[in-house]
Amino acid sequence: MSIFVDENTTVVVQGLTGSQGRFHGLRNRDYGTRVVAGVTPGKGGTDVDGVPVYDTVAEAVTATGATASFVVEAVTATGATASFVVVPPKGAPGAILDAAAAGISFIVCITEGIPAQDEALFYNRLRRDYPATRLLGPNCPGVISPGKCNIGITSGDIALPGGPVGIVSRSGTLTYQALHELSQQKVGQTTCVGIGGDPVPGTSFIDCLAAFEEDPDTRAVMMIGEIGGSAEEEAAAFIARSMTKPVVCYIAGVTAPPGRKMGHAGAIISGSQGTAQAKMAALEEAGATVALNPTEAGERMVEIVKTLS
Amino acid sequence: MDLYEYQGKQYFARYGIPTSPGGVADTVEEAVVQAERAGYPVVVKAQVKVGGRGKAGGIKLAADADEVRTHAAAILGLDIKGHVVQRLWVEHASDISHEYYASFTLDRAAKLHLCMVSAKGGVDIEEVATTDPGAIARLHVDPVDGLSTAAASAIVAEAGLHEEARPQAAELLGALYRCYVEGDCDLAEINPLILTTDGRVHALDAKVTLDDNAAFRHPEWEEFAGTETLDERERLAKEKGLNYIGLSGSVGIIANGAGLAMSTLDVVNQVGGSAANFLDIGGGANADVMAAALEVINTDAAVRSIFVNIFGGITRCDEVAKGIVEALGRVDLRSPIVLRLDGTNAEAGHEILSDHVSDRLVVDETMLGAARRAVALAQAGGER
Numbered sequence: 001m002s003i004f005v006d007e008n009t010t011v012v013v014q015g016l017t018g019s020q021g022r023f024h025g026l027r028n029r030d031y032g033t034r035v036v037a038g039v040t041p042g043k044g045g046t047d048v049d050g051v052p053v054y055d056t057v058a059e060a061v062t063a064t065g066a067t068a069s070f071v072v073e074a075v076t077a078t079g080a081t082a083s084f085v086v087v088p089p090k091g092a093p094g095a096i097l098d099a100a101a102a103g104i105s106f107i108v109c110i111t112e113g114i115p116a117q118d119e120a121l122f123y124n125r126l127r128r129d130y131p132a133t134r135l136l137g138p139n140c141p142g143v144i145s146p147g148k149c150n151i152g153i154t155s156g157d158i159a160l161p162g163g164p165v166g167i168v169s170r171s172g173t174l175t176y177q178a179l180h181e182l183s184q185q186k187v188g189q190t191t192c193v194g195i196g197g198d199p200v201p202g203t204s205f206i207d208c209l210a211a212f213e214e215d216p217d218t219r220a221v222m223m224i225g226e227i228g229g230s231a232e233e234e235a236a237a238f239i240a241r242s243m244t245k246p247v248v249c250y251i252a253g254v255t256a257p258p259g260r261k262m263g264h265a266g267a268i269i270s271g272s273q274g275t276a277q278a279k280m281a282a283l284e285e286a287g288a289t290v291a292l293n294p295t296e297a298g299e300r301m302v303e304i305v306k307t308l309s
Numbered sequence: 310m311d312l313y314e315y316q317g318k319q320y321f322a323r324y325g326i327p328t329s330p331g332g333v334a335d336t337v338e339e340a341v342v343q344a345e346r347a348g349y350p351v352v353v354k355a356q357v358k359v360g361g362r363g364k365a366g367g368i369k370l371a372a373d374a375d376e377v378r379t380h381a382a383a384i385l386g387l388d389i390k391g392h393v394v395q396r397l398w399v400e401h402a403s404d405i406s407h408e409y410y411a412s413f414t415l416d417r418a419a420k421l422h423l424c425m426v427s428a429k430g431g432v433d434i435e436e437v438a439t440t441d442p443g444a445i446a447r448l449h450v451d452p453v454d455g456l457s458t459a460a461a462s463a464i465v466a467e468a469g470l471h472e473e474a475r476p477q478a479a480e481l482l483g484a485l486y487r488c489y490v491e492g493d494c495d496l497a498e499i500n501p502l503i504l505t506t507d508g509r510v511h512a513l514d515a516k517v518t519l520d521d522n523a524a525f526r527h528p529e530w531e532e533f534a535g536t537e538t539l540d541e542r543e544r545l546a547k548e549k550g551l552n553y554i555g556l557s558g559s560v561g562i563i564a565n566g567a568g569l570a571m572s573t574l575d576v577v578n579q580v581g582g583s584a585a586n587f588l589d590i591g592g593g594a595n596a597d598v599m600a601a602a603l604e605v606i607n608t609d610a611a612v613r614s615i616f617v618n619i620f621g622g623i624t625r626c627d628e629v630a631k632g633i634v635e636a637l638g639r640v641d642l643r644s645p646i647v648l649r650l651d652g653t654n655a656e657a658g659h660e661i662l663s664d665h666v667s668d669r670l671v672v673d674e675t676m677l678g679a680a681r682r683a684v685a686l687a688q689a690g691g692e693r
Contacts, residue, residue: 090525112592115523116415117493121452123420128453141622153592153623155653171568172592173620176652177676180620197567199417226568229417252571255578256587260554263567263589266417276575293576295677 002145002191003166003211003218004106004134007032009149012060012104014039014095016048024110024153025051031156033149036064057095057102092138093118100130107202108151109137119200126202135202139264141172141194152194154179162188164219164308165301168208170197170231171264174224174252174294181298182222187305190218197226197264205235213243219308220246222301223288225279227253228267232279240286246304247288250297251276310519313356315398316533317515323529324488326481326499327511331400340381341374343399349373350402353380357392360433365389370402403513408501409470410434410445411482412516413489422450422489424482426468430501444469456486470504477510478502493523542586542609549601551588558583559687561606561615561644563599565590565624573618576676582684585612592623599632604640614644614686618676621652630658634665645686647671649679 011028015021016038026049029035037060038048044055054060092111099107119138126133136143142152147161158176160183167182167189169175175194182189193208195201205223212218221243225232232251239247254276256262258269269275284290289304291297312320318328331351332343344351355367362368367389369380377399387394408431416423427445429437437444446468450456461479470478481502489497498516505511524530546553552567556574560582564570570589577584586606590598606615619629629650636642645668650658659672666672671686673679 089522113522115493115526116495116520117452117490117523120415120420120422124451124453127420155622158652169568171566171571172622173564173566173569174572175568176620176622177569177572180651199415200420224568226571231417234418250572252568252575254575255584256571256574257554257556260587262554262571262587263552267567267571292579293677294572295675 001215001217002148003208003215004136004191004193005143005145005149005151007148008034009106009151010034010036010065011151012037012039012057012064012099013051014057014099016040016051016053017043017046022048028150028152031150032147033151057098057104061102061104089114093122096122096135097125100126100133105133107133107135108140108142109135109202110140110142110152111137112139114138114198116199119198123200123202134207136193137196137198137202139198140196140201141175143191143193145191146189154192154194158183159192160186160188163190163217164188164305166190166208166212166215166218166221167192167224168205168212168221169194169224170226170266171224171252177294178222178224178297181294182301185298185302187302190215197266199229199266205231206238209235209238209243209247213245218245220248220301220304222297223247223249224294224297225249225251226264226267227251227256227262227269227276227279228264228274230274233282236279236282236286236288239283239288248291248297248301248304249280249283249288250291250294251279251283254292310521310533311358312515312517312519312533313358313396314354314515315356315396317517318398318512320492320517321488321512321515324484324492326484326488327509328515329400329403329511329513331398334381334397334399335395337378337381337385340397340399341377344371344374344377347399347401351377351399352402353377353384354398354400355384355387355389355394356396356398357389357394359390359392362389367394403503403511404506405503405513406506407471407474407504408513409468409474409478409503410437410500411478411485411502412496412498412500413486413494414496414498416449419449422452424448424450424456424464424486426464426470426482428469430503434500450486452490455490456483458483473508474504474510481510481512493520493527494518495520542605545608546588546605549605551598551602551605552591553605554587555609556584556586557611558585559611559613560683561585561609561612562618563588563590563602563606563615564618565592565594565620566622569618569620573616573676573680576680577616577684580677580681580684582680582687585609590624594624595628596632596635599629600636600639603633603636603642607640607642607644612644613688613690614683615642615646616679616683617646617648618679619648619650619652621650621654623653625653626650626655626658627661630661633670634661637665637670642669645669645671647673647679647683647686649673649676
């Protein structure tokens, strides 16, 4: 089994007609994901490589019965842009709420650079008006249940189907690194979830840990955190309280200087809050195995998996 | 982006938050002009983005023009914790009856806005939070509902602000919330918020952090852009649109993705080295970005080796390889490169680089192995 998405998940790609939407949407389809529709206002009636495009999410859901949505509004590339301006992800909040209003139950938003005020607003709007809808992201690499479904920007070929490890991570490239470390050692994954590095993620570590704990095929969990906020400390409390499955953790940013945003909007040490050291101590205290780098995390997980069967 | 006090006060003024009359001065004579305009007595305040200005001699009271000259001359050029004072804020001195604290920020755990008010202002609020947590009144605000007048009135009362200050403080809190939300602040803090002897409530300091992600809807922020304190390397990186933070070690770092970049710093540290910088070339970086990144690192005299750590997702390894080849042709790199290339199109990337591999461009299979080699090269004094 897997968490959040599987071979039955059907996906609407919001922004399918854009260059990023087309590239990743079709890449997801090529992986085997059931991409059933695209949404771009004003482009209804057209198609992208055979995938029908609708004007609204509601229309697409009625026509195809899609259950998951992949919001590709804008991927900010740190290219040759002016120093002070980020690519405006103005459309993402509206697209997320549209998807929820249309009855979509799982929304993956990879958009980078959404203002924190917008995130706080749509997070709470979803929590209140659409409690059954799960949002993953924004600013995340997405989710992959190897061999079944891939929604997002993860390269499918670095994942290995069959479990028994579930992965949850706040960072994109470190998610790939984790998949790679395990796949190279022939240890498969049930599901790999990138929750994203923004201040108000729709899905938390705890949501994923709880789902992995419930999933019979997941036997162990790798969790990758980073500096900033207190999500890792909250996860540690959950692990101590509710996890029976072994958890291996790695926290990035041990050497990060305080007060500087390390790339992710959420990755900042404020005062004495949010240091890697405090997070590692809390996780160790909770009974998790804490590794000092991604390679070591992979090695520790391989050792644990060997003892499982 | 953190604002200077004077910028924060100007930002507050846009939202109707009362502050003392004052102005900015870059020279002693400008300080006198601003003092005359604000009305004596005045306070001459160093504009630096670091706490503890008062203790460092960066805030002085002046009764007349002569005193303004003396203090302005002393404060301009003063080094406060590594920040050299280049600008002053001169404002009319207030007769303070009481000092309070008020702020809005995001509570990431609760995923709600957090309003904090205290009758114990003028001191480090983190210290109050540890020594006397009961002295801070806290209120979660759901962004869907906003801050109601009733809630604002309740929290200033709960915090124990003096009776006569409460109506004005509650109103000011409403304005501060608007500034925080509509002004896209990560933090909007007033410490101290004061009650004057003649019964007025206003902001005596301003600490504002803006959310860079919201810059697209705030053209007015452009005036703040030129005033950021960046070192030479950071200025160049910003010009080239790179996500760069200068550090003090000898191994230059280039990675794709914030998490991987942070992790690369950590791994270099674990194998006995130290990073010269954090540099995330981001998702989907092309050859140009890679070349620009190498150029920026090449300007750092402390760098002895460069560790390029790429795990291709959106970023394609062949593009990265092209960028490195381009940079090798364009820039006279002082330090050897150690490269680790994995993920999307890694094979094609290695193919492109195969003719260029030498003792100046070393390729290693793993992140840990590459880190060890980069550190060894740095310690051997890799510079030509």
